[in-house]
Amino acid sequence: MSLTTYRRVLARPGVARLLVLSALARIPATAAGVVLTLHVVTSLGLGYAAAGLVATSSTVGMALGAPWRGRAVDRLGLRRALVPSVVAEALVWSTAPFVGYHLLLVVAFVGGVLGLPVFTVARQSLSVLVTEEQRRTAYSLDSIGVEVSFMIGPAAGVVVATQVSSTVALLGVGVLMVAAGLALIVADPPTRSVEAEQAAQAAAADGVVAGGVRTWFSPGLAAVLGASAAATLVLSGTDVGVVAVLRAHGAVALTGIVFAAWSIGSILGAIVYGALRRPVSPLLLLGGLAVLTIPIGLAPSPWLLAAAILPAGALCAPVITATAEQVTLRVPERVLGEAMGWHGSALTVGVALGAPLAGAAIDARGAWAGFALVGSIGAVLAVAGLALQSLLTRRSAVPAPALDSDSVVPNADSAVPNAGSAVLHADSALLPAEPSPAPARL
Numbered sequence: 038m039s040l041t042t043y044r045r046v047l048a049r050p051g052v053a054r055l056l057v058l059s060a061l062a063r064i065p066a067t068a069a070g071v072v073l074t075l076h077v078v079t080s081l082g083l084g085y086a087a088a089g090l091v092a093t094s095s096t097v098g099m100a101l102g103a104p105w106r107g108r109a110v111d112r113l114g115l116r117r118a119l120v121p122s123v124v125a126e127a128l129v130w131s132t133a134p135f136v137g138y139h140l141l142l143v144v145a146f147v148g149g150v151l152g153l154p155v156f157t158v159a160r161q162s163l164s165v166l167v168t169e170e171q172r173r174t175a176y177s178l179d180s181i182g183v184e185v186s187f188m189i190g191p192a193a194g195v196v197v198a199t200q201v202s203s204t205v206a207l208l209g210v211g212v213l214m215v216a217a218g219l220a221l222i223v224a225d226p227p228t229r230s231v232e233a234e235q236a237a238q239a240a241a242a243d244g245v246v247a248g249g250v251r252t253w254f255s256p257g258l259a260a261v262l263g264a265s266a267a268a269t270l271v272l273s274g275t276d277v278g279v280v281a282v283l284r285a286h287g288a289v290a291l292t293g294i295v296f297a298a299w300s301i302g303s304i305l306g307a308i309v310y311g312a313l314r315r316p317v318s319p320l321l322l323l324g325g326l327a328v329l330t331i332p333i334g335l336a337p338s339p340w341l342l343a344a345a346i347l348p349a350g351a352l353c354a355p356v357i358t359a360t361a362e363q364v365t366l367r368v369p370e371r372v373l374g375e376a377m378g379w380h381g382s383a384l385t386v387g388v389a390l391g392a393p394l395a396g397a398a399i400d401a402r403g404a405w406a407g408f409a410l411v412g413s414i415g416a417v418l419a420v421a422g423l424a425l426q427s428l429l430t431r432r433s434a435v436p437a438p439a440l441d442s443d444s445v446v447p448n449a450d451s452a453v454p455n456a457g458s459a460v461l462h463a464d465s466a467l468l469p470a471e472p473s474p475a476p477a478r479l
Contacts, residue, residue, distance in 0.1 A: 040312065042174045042312055047178075050166070056163075056182055057182075058221065059158075060182030060186050062153070065190065066155060069194075069210050072194040072198050073207070074088040075206070076203035079198070091141060094142045094145040097149065097389070098151075100382045100389070104378035104379050106157075108378065114228070122151055122154065126148070126218060130210055130212075133148075133207050153217060157374070160365075163179060165227045165228060177311025177354065178307075180303070180354035180357060180358050181307050183354075187300060188296075229370055230370060253369055258367045258368065263383070263418065264418075265387065266390075268323050268356045270390050270411055271330050272353060273388040275407075275408060277399065285403075286338065299346045304354065306352055307355065309355075310359075319359040319360045319363060322359050323419040324420065327416035332345065333349060357384070364379075
């Protein structure tokens with residue numbers, strides 16, 4: 038495996054700085070969930086079910102807000118779009134420690150809707166900073182940063198919340214989120230290429246109004262978003278299943294070690310996937326992730342659990358990377374922020390569904406059942422997606438009826454049927470044979 042492609046990507050102007058900045062900015066975001074949970078349980082004296090509702094409220098807010106925030110980046114530019122998020126982060130986290138439970142639900146929802154879109158902005162900017170052929174590598178590097186953030190953020194949040202207080206932890210998250218937002222505003226990484234910016238300005242000068250979602254949202258994009266949601270459904274179910282298995286073995290103290298093994302597997306998978314010359318279908322990666330997840334719960338000891346989770350972990354980052362890469366290939370650059378927002382919403386919906394599904398299976402059948410259920414759901418969805426892809430490909434390959442030369446009308450409209458067939462064919466496959474030549478972006 039050659040690492041030359043990584044050196045080339047990191048040598049691109051602005052890439053290394055963006056990767057470091059986004060990894061640091063995600064640390065408070067990854068700590069937020071566990072800090073809120075500990076605050077509800079310890080400071081407010083309520084149960085984990087109540088804490089789960091707070092997390093759900095925030096999750097619903099993020100799912101609803103992500104496309105809207107992405108659209109704001111597309112239309113207003115990064116700096117103007119981030120100002121409301123920075124203000125909201127300051128208000129939400131300075132208020133959360135001092136309100137009652139019911140008001141906290143509202144605060145968490147608002148924080149989700151208006152929160153800082155670090156995850157989507159980083160990938161949108163990377164798509165501009167690198168060529169189309171380098172996106173897979175750039176997104177893999179970004180996924181490695183995500184894993185590092187998840188290794189640091191929750192652990193740091195738990196330490197502060199338990200050793201100092203949840204109030205200090207919540208305020209600390211707020212300070213760091215505001216700092217992250219201000220750093221992004223100062224850095225102002227590009228979110229569209231020079232060509233796309235010039236085209237947008239020309240369209241605005243001509244009074245051309247951009248079309249709505251229906252003009253660019255396609256069946257292929259829907260399949261990618263479905264694969265994204267299915268992937269995080271499996272991952273969040275695995276999260277719950279690990280805790281359940283360790284509790285059954287009386288080894289909850291080893292949770293951090295198992296999660297570290299999971300993250301290490303994901304990082305190694307990201308490194309390998311980012312160095313590949315050709316992309317892999319997100320549906321194939323999803324199927325592999327799902328199948329490898331099913332037997333994890335059968336591990337007879339905590340240490341074997343850490344070993345069993347490594348193969349599935351190796352596909353975590355690649356499947357998310359592959360879906361993000363496909364989103365950038367399937368939408369015009371002028372709406373990439375909004376499309377990435379939909380991608381973020383799909384990931385969030387999967388997270389919201391996976392945990393309760395796994396929890397219900399664990400309660401009914403035992404710790405192993407959580408892995409079995411979410412893995413089976415992921416496998417079924419992957420197979421269904423591949424079958425649908427094959428069906429659409431076969432339909433698009435059916436030749437159109439030959440036209441008699443006398444019936445051909447010599448104008449642009451006569452080409453519409455063929456153009457539509459080409460669009461359907463391109464849209465039916467989640468994996469193009471080769472990436473198309475990248476336009477000059479920088």
